[in-house]
Amino acid sequence: MSGFPLSQRAALVLVFAGIGLAGVGSILAAVLDEPAWRCLAAGAIAVQITGWVLYGRARRGGKA
Numbered sequence: 001m002s003g004f005p006l007s008q009r010a011a012l013v014l015v016f017a018g019i020g021l022a023g024v025g026s027i028l029a030a031v032l033d034e035p036a037w038r039c040l041a042a043g044a045i046a047v048q049i050t051g052w053v054l055y056g057r058a059r060r061g062g063k064a
Contacts, residue, residue: 018048
């Protein structure tokens with residue numbers, strides 16, 4: 001199997017899931033004007049940040 005190692009791939013899945021959820025949450029917040037959708041968008045950004053941190057850690061081999 002070529003490409004990224006599993007840990008990098010899993011981290012990038014978190015990043016792209018966060019991007020998608022943030023986009024959906026932002027659109028729904030704009031259209032429906034419900035605070036819950038803003039919370040979804042903010043939580044998705046936290047997921048995306050977590051994914052980027054894990055991706056950086058996997059690229060460095062776990063070094064701080």
